[in-house]
Amino acid sequence: MATLIEVQNLKKDYPMGAAGVFNALKGVDIKVEKGEFVAIMGASGSGKSTLLHLLGCLDTPTSGSYLLEGTPVHTLSQDELAELRNSKIGFIFQSFYLLPRANVLENVELPLIYDKIPPSERKKRAMEVISFLQLETHAKHLPNQLSGGQRQQIAIARALVNNPSLIMADEPTGNLDSVTSQRIMELLKKLNDMGNTLILVTHEADIAVYAKRLVRIKDGIIISDEPIKKD
Amino acid sequence: MSSAQIKKEEIFGLWGTFVELVKVSLRAIMGSKMRSFLTVLGIIIGVLAVVTVLSIIQGVFASFFKEFETMGADTMFIRPNYEMFKSHVEGIRRLKMTYDDALYVKENVPDVKDVAPFLMSSDQISYRGKKDSTQIIGTTDSYITVNNLGLDEGRFISSVDVATRRKVCVIGVDIIDKLALPPQCIGEEIQIGRGTYTIIGVQEKKGGSFGQSQDDIIYIPLTTGVQQYGQTVANQVFMVVQVKDVKKMDDSVDRISTALRRKHGLKFGQEDDFRIFTVEQVRKIIKQFTSISTLVVTAIVSITLIVGGIGIMNIMLVSVTERTREIGIRMAVGAKRRHILYQFLLESVTLSTLGGIIGLLSGWGLAHLIVFILRKSVSETFPPAYVPIWVVFLSLLFAALTGAVFGVYPAYKASRLDPIEALRYE
């Protein structure tokens, strides 16, 4: 299997005013192969989101190295990171983060706009993903006309539309009831079965079990990393 | 894929991005109409003021210079020196220039090739119960050659018409519509004021210039005009003089001036009671006028646009703060800094340009309203307001530029946001 992510001794410090810095990540090593489904668990403030942001090229580490598909990422500029996010990474967030004034189709199209895809092609590809998620009837609706579960599905469609190598989900079910949460997780699992690589951050055990591998993090350090045994 | 294809796709992508950005801008602007309106009010008022003032001035200017429009380089225009008196009305009462003066110039100055004297009036006209009014020019056969006029049909006024004071007329093409004349109108009789005239010719369409039609006109023999409109009009005969050698224009002007002074019995040291305009002079006056207009425009524009621009900058800064989350989302899915920069820059340019358009339209409307009121209260012949195309372009350009200049800082600020902090922003 091909290696997708290779991280060595990754550290992230946040400045804390006059008091110096806060070490949010204290040296993380992790390797993720293509096609994996990794869940990252840990207490609040343990550094899960910080790690996810670094892996998702949203932020740059204080030190350490990060190879994404063999490319060193830790040395890239903001704009180069933006290009990487655009072509290789899809994000799913706890609060969906859809554009409130844009309709469903336009929201899903968004990553393609920054990839210079012509409008007609953009619409076509966005509609394909929307159809795959069986949301065609909502294509012209605004996000606030949809339920939380539907909104998260739209966000998933947006994450998929650019055929990313990696899908990042930060507590995707955090704002959803348990039934809807199960549905969303089934969907993510299905995406993984289709060959997508997923990294999921959660602090709920019954959400983490959908993944194939569980990484536990505590105070900025990985304390365990093992496959999830299915019954 | 060939390189041409790649290029094409790239351009297409850029265009797509541009269209997308305009759409996003309009959505943001329309999302809070009242706020957007108040934001660009400064720009609206600025453009409105400029357009109103200029279009009224330009209208007056256009009607003043209409006479000189068709002047050739070898011609000069002579009229009484109304500027000698405090008011134009007093000038008309005290000054005299007649058909005789024109004949005198033609006979006594060897440089002169031809002279076209003309008097002007306006009058009621009618044909089979259809009534209207138009400008009347009383002139001679020389007028058509000196002024380079063309005819669609028939003939122009002849020397015989002038000598025998015949009641014939040559009409501009607008008159056909105004009086609903039949297509073959030569030989038809129309009523001009108290007199009945036979149409002998139709002038070639000249079109409008400076916003006024030059086809809304009727020519009659000068002598017939004197008979019909009386001494007051007969004493205000203007003339267009054509010289033989355009290179000796300045000398010719001097000799004509001397001849007219002699004819008018002016003593040494007395001021000319007539004025001679050559194309060169008219050009100079137009240039002066234009530079004054430009100065006025620049002054109003710069003041209001700075004020308007500050308003835009203020609102754009608020808008960037309000939409921090949106900026974060866009960055997360791959927007580069310049994408965000362009988005907000374009939004502020769109906003200010919309303000410019509103200002332009309302200025146009206001100018026409003012002219309408002036016509009711001051003078019925007040020239129509006229917005030259350069005013349209200039005001829109300045409005857009204001948006660009004052939008740079907010847009730059937006583009420098950190993606994660922007996403977290509540």
Ligand SMILES: Nc1ncnc2c1ncn2[C@@H]1O[C@H](COP(=O)(O)OP(=O)(O)OP(=O)(O)O)[C@@H](O)[C@H]1O
């Ligand atoms: N921009 C920042 N400036 C300063 N400290 C930060 C910043 N971002 C995160 N931190 C700190 O780093 C630590 C890790 O934060 P992180 O968001 O990664 O936690 P998390 O594991 O995702 O927690 P949660 O489950 O609550 O989302 C926290 O203590 C947090 O206060």
Ligand SMILES: [Mg+2]
């Ligand atoms: Mg978190």
